[in-house]
Each structure stands twice: as structure tokens, then as C-alpha cells.
Amino acid sequence: MIQRGRGKAFAVTTLVAALSMAGMANAGVTDQDILNDQMTTDDVVSNGLGPKGQRFSPLKAVNTDTVKDLRPVWSFSFGGEKQRGQESQPMVKDGVMYVTASYSRVFAIDVKTGDELWEYNARLPDGIMPCCDVINRGVALYDDLVLFATLDAKLIALDSKTGKVVWKKKVADYKAGYSITAAPLVVNGKVITGVSGGEFGIVGKVEAYDAKTGQILWSRPTVEGHMGYIWKEGKKVENGISGGKPGQTWPGDLWKTGGAATWLGGTYDPDVNLLFFGTGNPAPWNSHLRPGDNLFSSSRLAIDPDTGKIVWHFQTTPNDGWDFDGVNELVSFDYKDGGKTIKAAGTADRNGFFYVLNRENGEFIRGFPFVDEISWAKGLDKNGRPIYVDDNRPGNPADVDGNKGKPVVAIPSFLGGKNWMPVSYSKQTGLFYVPSNEWAMDIWNEPVSYKKGAAYLGAGFTIKPLNDEYIGVLRAIDPKTGKEKWRYKNYAPLWGGVLSTAGKLVFMGNPEGYLMAFDAETGELKYKFNTGSGIVGSPITWEMDGEQYISVVSGWGGAVPLWGGEVAKRVKHLNQGGSVWTFKLPKEDA
Ligand code: CA
Ligand code: CA
Numbered sequence: 001m002i003q004r005g006r007g008k009a010f011a012v013t014t015l016v017a018a019l020s021m022a023g024m025a026n027a028g029v030t031d032q033d034i035l036n037d038q039m040t041t042d043d044v045v046s047n048g049l050g051p052k053g054q055r056f057s058p059l060k061a062v063n064t065d066t067v068k069d070l071r072p073v074w075s076f077s078f079g080g081e082k083q084r085g086q087e088s089q090p091m092v093k094d095g096v097m098y099v100t101a102s103y104s105r106v107f108a109i110d111v112k113t114g115d116e117l118w119e120y121n122a123r124l125p126d127g128i129m130p131c132c133d134v135i136n137r138g139v140a141l142y143d144d145l146v147l148f149a150t151l152d153a154k155l156i157a158l159d160s161k162t163g164k165v166v167w168k169k170k171v172a173d174y175k176a177g178y179s180i181t182a183a184p185l186v187v188n189g190k191v192i193t194g195v196s197g198g199e200f201g202i203v204g205k206v207e208a209y210d211a212k213t214g215q216i217l218w219s220r221p222t223v224e225g226h227m228g229y230i231w232k233e234g235k236k237v238e239n240g241i242s243g244g245k246p247g248q249t250w251p252g253d254l255w256k257t258g259g260a261a262t263w264l265g266g267t268y269d270p271d272v273n274l275l276f277f278g279t280g281n282p283a284p285w286n287s288h289l290r291p292g293d294n295l296f297s298s299s300r301l302a303i304d305p306d307t308g309k310i311v312w313h314f315q316t317t318p319n320d321g322w323d324f325d326g327v328n329e330l331v332s333f334d335y336k337d338g339g340k341t342i343k344a345a346g347t348a349d350r351n352g353f354f355y356v357l358n359r360e361n362g363e364f365i366r367g368f369p370f371v372d373e374i375s376w377a378k379g380l381d382k383n384g385r386p387i388y389v390d391d392n393r394p395g396n397p398a399d400v401d402g403n404k405g406k407p408v409v410a411i412p413s414f415l416g417g418k419n420w421m422p423v424s425y426s427k428q429t430g431l432f433y434v435p436s437n438e439w440a441m442d443i444w445n446e447p448v449s450y451k452k453g454a455a456y457l458g459a460g461f462t463i464k465p466l467n468d469e470y471i472g473v474l475r476a477i478d479p480k481t482g483k484e485k486w487r488y489k490n491y492a493p494l495w496g497g498v499l500s501t502a503g504k505l506v507f508m509g510n511p512e513g514y515l516m517a518f519d520a521e522t523g524e525l526k527y528k529f530n531t532g533s534g535i536v537g538s539p540i541t542w543e544m545d546g547e548q549y550i551s552v553v554s555g556w557g558g559a560v561p562l563w564g565g566e567v568a569k570r571v572k573h574l575n576q577g578g579s580v581w582t583f584k585l586p587k588e589d590a
Contacts, residue, residue: 029093076580087181092111106139118163130196147191182194194262199455215231226246228240264329279296279300288395302359329423371412405445410440434474435498443461461565474490509536512530515539532579
């Protein structure tokens with residue numbers, strides 16, 4: 001009896017072990033996997049290497065000593081005739097890489113070999129209206145689904161094994177100028193997305209859907225005056241007007257086409273259980289048509305992930321007149337001040353100022369310029385509100401001949417001190433690594449009226465470099481003091497994301513095609529490799545079978561060649577492409 005009992009117990013244990021191993025091999029991505037992503041180095045299952053968006057990895061096999069031996073193990077081409085900008089961040093789970101490409105394509109790739117497992121190609125209508133290239137910034141993973149959004153403003157869930165569509169939802173009307181380019185964000189089973197279209201007078205919003213079924217859960221407009229909704233047992237219920245009521249910070253009916261596009265997606269901080277989404281310019285660009293702060297344009301919003309309520313907001317550019325979209329990512333970090341831990345968040349705005357906020361309540365802690373020159377503001381007041389230089393706001397056409405207002409030279413240009421390309425915050429050095437650009441623009445206002453599906457700017461512009469030798473500057477910035485610890489100057493404007501690692505390294509690509517690695521403390525360039533086309537994507541790192549891998553997407557494009565004026569002429573020799581590269585150390589070094 002005793003022996004039989006023992007034997008049975010042994011058999012059960014073995015069976016459990018076998019089941020859990022089988023389960024691991026086929027495990028889908030869980031909420032916990034996403035929350036723990038930064039520390040689980042064998043996969044990358046969130047945009048930003050963790051929902052806080054720090055883009056920091058504890059891996060250190062590739063470090064300041066070994067990185068010189070880094071070499072490519074495979075390169076995968078996105079193929080087809082469709083190239084243009086490739087701004088994706090790949091994901092890696094259970095030996096498979098999921099990466100998006102231009103024109104709303106998704107690829108699944110065997111990370112050991114670089115072999116294609118499947119491709120999904122969204123069939124886009126002819127009438128799509130992306131403002132700034134046909135890019136896509138990546139997928140989200142949840143359970144056995146690969147979630148991504150398209151240039152015709154749909155959210156799509158694919159089977160991670162086959163690439164077949166599981167569900168598809170229309171988020172907004174592409175014929176009114178909406179599109180989506182950001183990677184969705186998954187928080188506790190909800191897939192959360194914003195929308196693009198601020199140049200077409202759309203109304204920005206953030207929406208949550210059930211990740212497994214695609215059922216909408218809540219919708220939160222980001223322009224004051226619009227009603228939010230929540231779905232209870234499938235029924236649509238009013239959930240409060242954004243900002244309380246219309247007309248408080250907008251004149252007349254302009255709030256009805258107010259912009260504030262949430263086009264870069266968001267981050268999530270489990271410590272305070274808040275989503276952080278930024279909002280773009282108020283529409284139209286001509287600020288004289290809309291006196292007032294124009295909430296919630298050019299702002300950072302903290303949103304309750306369960307209800308879609310706006311918990312706090314911080315507006316970086318009230319009554320924006322320069323297209324200083326406030327979409328840039330808000331990255332959580334903690335620091336000690338007199339023995340007290342401050343729950344902070346940092347963000348480098350298009351307008352040239354870096355802001356440190358209290359992420360619990362949105363209070364302004366400090367702000368400072370992170371670019372060399374700012375023309376439109378003298379500085380920030382104690383609440384973080386800009387102190388405007390009135391003469392440097394583009395003039396009102398009504399003050400002159402009614403056709404063209406007084407032009408001004410504005411620094412930074414509307415492409416921003418920093419644009420979409422994500423920063424990295426290193427937990428090892430406590431520094432932010434900010435991919436920035438030094439450029440100016442001539443800008444003037446013109447009359448404009450809203451027409452569905454047409455550009456709604458009321459402004460003209462020409463972007464110009466400020467220096468002959470460089471436009472891009474990668475900066476290492478101490479968020480506690482505003483001091484710049486080091487900088488790396490790049491001839492072409494920087495347009496790709498940054499990754500920092502515990503190997504005391506900072507990785508970034510440039511439009512000239514190089515994947516580069518810098519010493520995180522000194523800024524010394526330790527490694528570079530040319531990927532054959534410009535890099536405007538964001539690098540990742542993970543480990544497999546005891547070896548550390550680095551991957552990055554290559555393919556020049558994005559807003560600069562389309563809108564860059566004099567700058568675009570300087571970089572017109574750069575060739576398009578479309579591929580993802582994967583690197584590691586030779587085995588003997590690992
Ligand atoms: Ca991970
Ligand atoms: Ca904009």
C-alpha cells in the first residue's frame with residue numbers, strides 16, 4: 001500500500017511537471033508578463049520594455065568591454081515594393097519575433113534563424129490620410145493574440161500562431177482624417193489605443209477594448225466639451241463630459257474639431273494605476289482663431305484604466321501656435337529627495353522643455369530647456385506654464401492684409417526638440433537619454449476653415465537647420481538637476497528610439513544607417529554597424545539560451561523627408577529600406 005501510494009504521488013508530480021512544461025512552451029502573454037516585462041529578460045512583451053516605457057534592460061553580457069565584438073546573426077527583409085519609414089519596436093516571445101512594417105504589415109519571424117513564420121498585410125483603402133508617412137510603431141501581445149492598429153484606424157487581433165484575424169474593430173473614420181500608427185497598450189486585459197489626425201481637425205480620444213473579444217469598454221475624448229462613454233454589460237452609458245462642459249477654454253464651436261490627437265499611444269504605471277497619454281496640437285494651427293488654453297490639447301493626461309476618467313492633466317503649451325504636440329511619452333522614475341522617495345515622471349516635449357512631474361497628481365516639480373535655443377518662451381513659471389515671448393508668436397492675418405500674418409522664426413521647429421522617438425531612462429545611471437534635434441522654422445498664419453477630410457492648418461512653414469555640422473543630438477540628462485552630462489552630435493536629424501542597458505550602454509540608430517552603442521556614463525561611441533538604410537525604429541534586447549541579443553528595425557522615412565524643408569534637402573541622399581536586424585556576441589565572448 002505504502003509503495004503504491006508513493007508511486008502514485010510520484011506519477012502525479014511528474015504529470016504536473018510535464019503539463020507545466022508543455023504549458024510554458026505554448027503559454028500566451030499574461031497581464032503579469034506585461035507588468036514584469038523589464039525584469040524578465042527572456043522576452044519583450046511590451047512597447048518600451050515594460051509599460052512604464054523606461055527602455056532599460058538589466059542585461060549586461062553585452063557591455064562596454066564586449067560590445068566591440070557585436071555582430072549580426074540575421075537580417076530579415078520586409079520585402080515588397082512598399083518601403084518608406086520603418087518606426088517599429090519588435091516584440092519577442094517564445095522564440096518568435098513580432099514586428100510591424102510600413103503600410104500596416106505584421107511579420108512573425110523565427111528568432112533563431114530569421115525565417116518568416118507568417119505575414120499579415122492589411123488591405124488599406126486608397127483614401128487613407130496619414131499626415132506623416134505610412135509608418136507603424138509596433139504590436140501589443142496578449143494571450144495568444146498579436147494586436148495592432150492600421151492606417152485606416154482599425155484595431156486588429158491576429159492569432160499569434162497563424163497570423164489569421166481573430167477580431168477587427170473600427171476605431172474611427174479614416175475619411176474624416178483619422179489613422180493609427182502607435183503600438184497599442186495592454187493593461188489588465190484591456191487593449192488601449194489613441195488616434196492620429198490632428199492636422200485634419202479630428203477629435204482626439206483614448207479607447208479601451210477587451211483584448212480577447214474586441215468589445216469596446218470605454219471611450220474618452222481628449223477635447224474639452226465632448227462626452228465620454230463607458231460600456232456596462234454591452235450597453236453604452238454616458239460617462240461625463242471631458243473638462244466638464246464645452247466653451248470654457250475654446251471660443252465658439254472650435255472645440256468640435258479641436259484636434260488633440262493621441263497619436264503616440266501611452267504608457268502605464270502600476271504604482272499609481274494610471275495611463276499616461278499625451279495629446280497633440282489644437283486645430284487649426286493658427287492660434288489667433290482660438291484664444292484660450294484649448295484644453296486638453298498639447299497636454300499629458302493621466303487616465304483611470306478602468307473607467308477612462310481623466311484623473312489629472314498637465315498642459316505643456318497652452319494656446320499652442322507652433323504645432324508643439326504634447327504627445328511625447330511620460331516615463332515613470334523614482335528618485336530620493338531628503339530621504340523621501342519621489343514618484344516622478346519625465347518627458348521631453350516638442351516645445352524644447354523637459355518636464356519632471358509628480359506622477360501621482362500631475363504637479364510640476366521642475367522643468368528646463370533640453371535644446372540649445374528656444375525662441376517662443378523665456379522660460380517656465382513656478383507651475384510649469386511657459387512665459388511667452390509675444391513677438392515670437394506667428395502673427396494674426398487679420399492684423400495685416402487678412403491673407404498672411406507676420407512670419408516669425410520659431411525654435412524649435414514644429415518637428416520638435418524631440419519628436420515621437422522614445423527616450424530611455426537608465427535605472428543604473430539615473431539619466432535620461434534624449435534623442436533630440438536642433439532646428440528652426442519660418443512659420444506664418446493663414447485663414448482656414450474646417451472641411452471634413454481636408455488639412456486644417458491655417459499656417460505655412462519652412463524648416464531649417466541651425467548648424468552646418470549637425471542637427472541631431474543624443475543627450476544624457478540628469479532629471480534632478482537639468483544638467484547635460486554628455487552629448488553626441490549627428491549630421492542627420494535623429495528619428496529613432498533609445499535603449500539603455502545594465503551593460504552601461506546606450507543603443508540608438510541614426511538616419512545614416514548605423515546602429516550605435518555609447519558608454520552610458522561618458523558618451524564614448526563604442527560600436528557602430530551600418531544596416532543599409534536609415535534607422536528610425538527603436539532597439540530592443542533580450543536573452544535566449546544564455547546569450548544576449550539586440551534587434552533593431554532599419555528603413556529610412558517618417559516625417560523628416562516629407563515635411564523637413566531645407567533639412568529634407570540635406571538628407572535626400574539617404575536610401576529607403578525595410579528590414580529587421582538581430583545581433584549578438586560570438587559564442588566565445590558571451
Ligand atoms: Ca520581458
Ligand atoms: Ca501636430
